Amino acid sequence: AQSVTQLDSHVSVSEGTPVLLRCNYSSSYSPSLFWYVQHPNKGLQLLLKYTSAATLVKGINGFEAEFKKSETSFHLTKPSAHMSDAAEYFCVVRLTSGTYKYIFGTGTRLKVLA
Amino acid sequence: NAGVTQTPKFRVLKTGQSMTLLCAQDMNHEYMYWYRQDPGMGLRLIHYSVGEGTTAKGEVPDGYNVSRLKKQNFLLGLESAAPSQTSVYFCASRAGGGGDTQYFGPGTRLTVL
Numbered sequence: 001a002q003s004v005t006q007l008d009s010h011v012s013v014s015e016g017t018p019v020l021l022r023c024n025y026s027s028s029y030s031p032s033l034f035w036y037v038q039h040p041n042k043g044l045q046l047l048l049k050y051t052s053a054a055t056l057v058k059g060i061n062g063f064e065a066e067f068k069k070s071e072t073s074f075h076l077t078k079p080s081a082h083m084s085d086a087a088e089y090f091c092v093v094r095l096t097s098g099t100y101k102y103i104f105g106t107g108t109r110l111k112v113l114a
Numbered sequence: 115n116a117g118v119t120q121t122p123k124f125r126v127l128k129t130g131q132s133m134t135l136l137c138a139q140d141m142n143h144e145y146m147y148w149y150r151q152d153p154g155m156g157l158r159l160i161h162y163s164v165g166e167g168t169t170a171k172g173e174v175p176d177g178y179n180v181s182r183l184k185k186q187n188f189l190l191g192l193e194s195a196a197p198s199q200t201s202v203y204f205c206a207s208r209a210g211g212g213g214d215t216q217y218f219g220p221g222t223r224l225t226v227l
Contacts, residue, residue, distance in 0.1 A: 009154070032214050043118075043204060044157075044218040051214065090156060094214055101172070102147075102216065104156035 002027045004093045006105035014113045019063075019078040021108045023091035026072060032094040033074045034102075035065055039087045047089075050074060061085070086112045116140055118219035120205050126225045127195045135190040135222050137205030143217075144210030146188040148172075148180060150201040151221075157204060163188055165210075195226045 007022040025031060032051045036044040048059025055067045061084075065076045074091060091105040121136045137146065144165050149157040159172030161180040169180045177199060179191045188207075192199060202223050206216040 034215070036218075041221075043220040044206075046215055046217075049215060101159060101162065104149075104158075106154060106156040 002031070002093055002095055002103055004091050004103050004105045006089075006091050006108050008108050009106065010109045010111065012111040012113060013081045015083055016080050019076070019081045019085065019110065021076040021089050021091075021110065023074045023076065023105060024072055025074060025091070025093045027093060033065075033067065034092040034094070035059065035063070035074075035076050036090045036092060037087050038090065038107075044090065047076070081110075081112045083112050083114065086110055118205055118207055118217050120203075120219040120222050122222060123220070124223050126227065127192075128227050129196060131195050132191070132193050133195065133224075134192075135203055135205075135224075137188045137190070137207075137219055138186055139188075139205075139207040139217070140186065141207060141209070141217065142185070143207035144185075145208045146182065147206045147208075147216065148178070148188065148190045149204045149206065150174065150199075151204060152201050160190065160203075195224075197226045200224060200226045 004025045034049045035047040038044050047063050048057045050057050050067045058064045063078045088107045088109050093103050095101045118139045147162040148160040151157050158174050163169050163182040166185040181189045202221050204221050205219040208216045
Protein backbone atom coordinates (compact mmCIF):
# COMPACT_ATOMS: atom_id res chain seq x y z
CA ALA A 1 0.00 0.00 0.00
CA GLN A 2 1.13 3.50 -0.72
CA SER A 3 1.44 5.96 2.12
CA VAL A 4 3.13 9.17 3.15
CA THR A 5 4.44 10.13 6.60
CA GLN A 6 5.33 13.59 7.74
CA LEU A 7 7.66 13.04 10.64
CA ASP A 8 6.99 16.29 12.54
CA SER A 9 3.59 17.78 13.24
CA HIS A 10 5.14 21.09 14.37
CA VAL A 11 8.46 22.75 13.56
CA SER A 12 9.72 26.04 14.99
CA VAL A 13 12.64 27.97 13.53
CA SER A 14 14.02 31.45 13.98
CA GLU A 15 13.80 33.90 11.12
CA GLY A 16 16.89 33.62 8.92
CA THR A 17 17.71 30.03 9.93
CA PRO A 18 17.29 26.94 7.73
CA VAL A 19 14.02 25.04 7.43
CA LEU A 20 13.76 21.25 7.19
CA LEU A 21 10.38 19.54 6.90
CA ARG A 22 10.59 15.77 6.66
CA CYS A 23 8.53 13.44 4.52
CA ASN A 24 8.84 9.70 3.96
CA TYR A 25 6.75 7.73 1.52
CA SER A 26 6.10 4.18 0.55
CA SER A 27 5.16 3.31 -3.00
CA SER A 28 5.23 0.21 -5.12
CA TYR A 29 5.77 2.31 -8.22
CA SER A 30 7.86 5.29 -9.19
CA PRO A 31 6.00 8.00 -7.35
CA SER A 32 5.04 11.53 -8.15
CA LEU A 33 5.59 13.60 -5.03
CA PHE A 34 4.38 17.06 -4.16
CA TRP A 35 4.71 19.66 -1.44
CA TYR A 36 1.82 22.05 -0.89
CA VAL A 37 1.62 25.03 1.46
CA GLN A 38 -1.53 26.23 3.19
CA HIS A 39 -1.58 29.64 4.83
CA PRO A 40 -4.20 30.23 7.53
CA ASN A 41 -7.76 30.11 6.19
CA LYS A 42 -6.52 29.68 2.64
CA GLY A 43 -6.50 26.93 0.03
CA LEU A 44 -3.51 24.80 -0.86
CA GLN A 45 -0.79 26.15 -3.12
CA LEU A 46 1.72 23.99 -4.95
CA LEU A 47 5.30 24.57 -3.81
CA LEU A 48 7.04 21.98 -5.96
CA LYS A 49 6.71 18.51 -7.42
CA TYR A 50 8.91 15.56 -8.34
CA THR A 51 8.01 13.52 -11.40
CA SER A 52 11.11 11.34 -12.09
CA ALA A 53 13.26 14.02 -13.68
CA ALA A 54 15.98 15.71 -11.58
CA THR A 55 16.12 14.43 -8.01
CA LEU A 56 16.66 17.94 -6.63
CA VAL A 57 13.53 19.95 -7.26
CA LYS A 58 13.34 23.70 -6.91
CA GLY A 59 10.07 25.34 -6.06
CA ILE A 60 8.63 28.74 -5.36
CA ASN A 61 9.72 31.10 -2.59
CA GLY A 62 13.19 29.56 -2.27
CA PHE A 63 12.04 26.08 -1.26
CA GLU A 64 13.56 22.92 -2.66
CA ALA A 65 13.23 19.19 -2.04
CA GLU A 66 15.42 16.21 -2.77
CA PHE A 67 14.05 12.85 -3.83
CA LYS A 68 16.09 10.03 -2.27
CA LYS A 69 14.88 6.68 -3.48
CA SER A 70 17.19 4.67 -1.20
CA GLU A 71 15.76 6.46 1.85
CA THR A 72 12.21 6.79 0.44
CA SER A 73 12.32 10.43 1.47
CA PHE A 74 11.31 13.76 -0.02
CA HIS A 75 12.33 16.35 2.56
CA LEU A 76 11.56 20.04 2.03
CA THR A 77 14.24 22.62 2.77
CA LYS A 78 14.84 26.34 2.63
CA PRO A 79 18.15 28.00 3.49
CA SER A 80 16.70 30.97 5.34
CA ALA A 81 13.23 31.17 6.88
CA HIS A 82 11.07 34.24 6.48
CA MET A 83 8.16 35.26 8.65
CA SER A 84 5.84 34.77 5.68
CA ASP A 85 6.79 31.06 5.56
CA ALA A 86 4.71 30.38 8.66
CA ALA A 87 2.02 28.00 7.40
CA GLU A 88 1.07 24.35 7.21
CA TYR A 89 2.90 22.16 4.72
CA PHE A 90 1.61 18.95 3.18
CA CYS A 91 3.58 16.20 1.49
CA VAL A 92 1.52 14.33 -1.11
CA VAL A 93 2.09 11.17 -3.15
CA ARG A 94 0.17 10.37 -6.29
CA LEU A 95 -0.97 6.84 -6.82
CA THR A 96 0.29 5.78 -10.23
CA SER A 97 -2.11 2.91 -10.72
CA GLY A 98 -5.80 3.08 -11.42
CA THR A 99 -7.39 6.47 -11.51
CA TYR A 100 -4.76 8.82 -10.17
CA LYS A 101 -5.68 9.39 -6.58
CA TYR A 102 -3.49 11.26 -4.13
CA ILE A 103 -2.49 10.53 -0.55
CA PHE A 104 -1.84 13.44 1.78
CA GLY A 105 0.41 13.50 4.79
CA THR A 106 -1.05 14.82 8.02
CA GLY A 107 0.78 18.12 7.69
CA THR A 108 3.60 20.00 9.41
CA ARG A 109 2.87 23.36 10.94
CA LEU A 110 5.85 25.67 10.58
CA LYS A 111 6.29 28.48 13.08
CA VAL A 112 8.83 31.21 12.39
CA LEU A 113 10.11 33.14 15.39
CA ALA A 114 11.25 36.74 15.12
CA ASN B 115 -9.07 32.98 -15.44
CA ALA B 116 -10.48 32.33 -11.96
CA GLY B 117 -9.03 28.80 -11.57
CA VAL B 118 -11.05 26.77 -9.07
CA THR B 119 -13.87 28.48 -7.19
CA GLN B 120 -16.10 27.16 -4.42
CA THR B 121 -19.52 28.31 -3.28
CA PRO B 122 -20.35 29.07 -0.51
CA LYS B 123 -17.32 30.05 1.59
CA PHE B 124 -19.07 29.45 4.92
CA ARG B 125 -22.23 27.66 5.98
CA VAL B 126 -23.90 26.65 9.21
CA LEU B 127 -26.44 23.84 9.13
CA LYS B 128 -28.60 22.14 11.68
CA THR B 129 -28.48 18.36 12.02
CA GLY B 130 -30.65 16.76 9.37
CA GLN B 131 -30.61 19.66 6.93
CA SER B 132 -29.33 19.25 3.40
CA MET B 133 -27.10 21.38 1.24
CA THR B 134 -25.03 21.38 -1.92
CA LEU B 135 -21.50 22.69 -2.32
CA LEU B 136 -20.53 23.88 -5.77
CA CYS B 137 -17.08 23.64 -7.29
CA ALA B 138 -16.34 25.27 -10.64
CA GLN B 139 -13.16 25.28 -12.70
CA ASP B 140 -12.39 27.19 -15.88
CA MET B 141 -9.25 25.31 -16.91
CA ASN B 142 -11.04 22.59 -18.92
CA HIS B 143 -9.69 19.96 -16.52
CA GLU B 144 -10.83 16.36 -16.81
CA TYR B 145 -10.42 15.31 -13.17
CA MET B 146 -12.11 16.84 -10.17
CA TYR B 147 -11.93 15.93 -6.48
CA TRP B 148 -13.67 16.68 -3.21
CA TYR B 149 -11.67 16.50 0.02
CA ARG B 150 -12.39 17.22 3.63
CA GLN B 151 -9.80 18.60 6.01
CA ASP B 152 -9.94 17.90 9.71
CA PRO B 153 -7.34 18.90 12.31
CA GLY B 154 -4.35 16.55 12.41
CA MET B 155 -5.66 14.36 9.58
CA GLY B 156 -4.52 16.05 6.41
CA LEU B 157 -6.92 15.94 3.49
CA ARG B 158 -9.09 12.91 2.90
CA LEU B 159 -10.73 12.14 -0.42
CA ILE B 160 -14.53 12.02 -0.40
CA HIS B 161 -15.41 11.52 -4.06
CA TYR B 162 -13.76 12.20 -7.37
CA SER B 163 -14.57 12.34 -11.07
CA VAL B 164 -12.45 11.38 -14.08
CA GLY B 165 -14.68 13.14 -16.57
CA GLU B 166 -18.09 14.61 -17.29
CA GLY B 167 -20.84 12.25 -16.21
CA THR B 168 -18.58 10.02 -14.10
CA THR B 169 -18.06 9.85 -10.34
CA ALA B 170 -16.31 7.47 -7.97
CA LYS B 171 -15.98 6.97 -4.22
CA GLY B 172 -12.91 8.02 -2.35
CA GLU B 173 -11.71 7.24 1.14
CA VAL B 174 -14.63 8.71 3.15
CA PRO B 175 -17.75 8.77 0.93
CA ASP B 176 -20.45 7.93 3.47
CA GLY B 177 -23.08 10.64 3.90
CA TYR B 178 -22.11 12.46 0.69
CA ASN B 179 -23.23 12.35 -2.91
CA VAL B 180 -21.75 14.02 -5.96
CA SER B 181 -22.65 14.85 -9.54
CA ARG B 182 -20.65 15.98 -12.55
CA LEU B 183 -23.27 16.92 -15.16
CA LYS B 184 -21.04 19.53 -16.75
CA LYS B 185 -17.29 19.25 -17.18
CA GLN B 186 -16.59 22.47 -15.36
CA ASN B 187 -18.75 21.79 -12.30
CA PHE B 188 -18.55 19.22 -9.51
CA LEU B 189 -21.27 19.27 -6.87
CA LEU B 190 -21.04 17.78 -3.40
CA GLY B 191 -24.31 17.08 -1.61
CA LEU B 192 -25.11 16.36 2.00
CA GLU B 193 -28.60 14.84 2.21
CA SER B 194 -28.91 14.79 6.00
CA ALA B 195 -26.11 16.67 7.70
CA ALA B 196 -24.52 15.32 10.87
CA PRO B 197 -22.15 17.03 13.34
CA SER B 198 -19.40 14.64 12.18
CA GLN B 199 -19.52 16.42 8.83
CA THR B 200 -18.30 19.66 10.37
CA SER B 201 -15.13 20.28 8.42
CA VAL B 202 -13.43 22.37 5.77
CA TYR B 203 -14.16 21.11 2.28
CA PHE B 204 -11.76 21.58 -0.60
CA CYS B 205 -12.31 21.01 -4.25
CA ALA B 206 -9.44 20.36 -6.64
CA SER B 207 -9.02 19.75 -10.35
CA ARG B 208 -6.30 18.51 -12.63
CA ALA B 209 -5.77 18.07 -16.32
CA GLY B 210 -5.99 14.69 -18.01
CA GLY B 211 -3.15 13.01 -19.86
CA GLY B 212 0.23 13.64 -18.29
CA GLY B 213 -0.81 16.55 -16.12
CA ASP B 214 -0.77 15.50 -12.47
CA THR B 215 -0.76 18.75 -10.54
CA GLN B 216 -3.93 19.41 -8.57
CA TYR B 217 -5.24 22.95 -8.32
CA PHE B 218 -7.27 23.74 -5.23
CA GLY B 219 -10.17 26.01 -4.49
CA PRO B 220 -10.23 28.28 -1.43
CA GLY B 221 -12.38 25.95 0.65
CA THR B 222 -15.81 25.91 2.29
CA ARG B 223 -16.04 25.93 6.06
CA LEU B 224 -19.11 23.94 7.12
CA THR B 225 -20.44 23.73 10.65
CA VAL B 226 -23.22 21.31 11.55
CA LEU B 227 -24.93 22.00 14.86
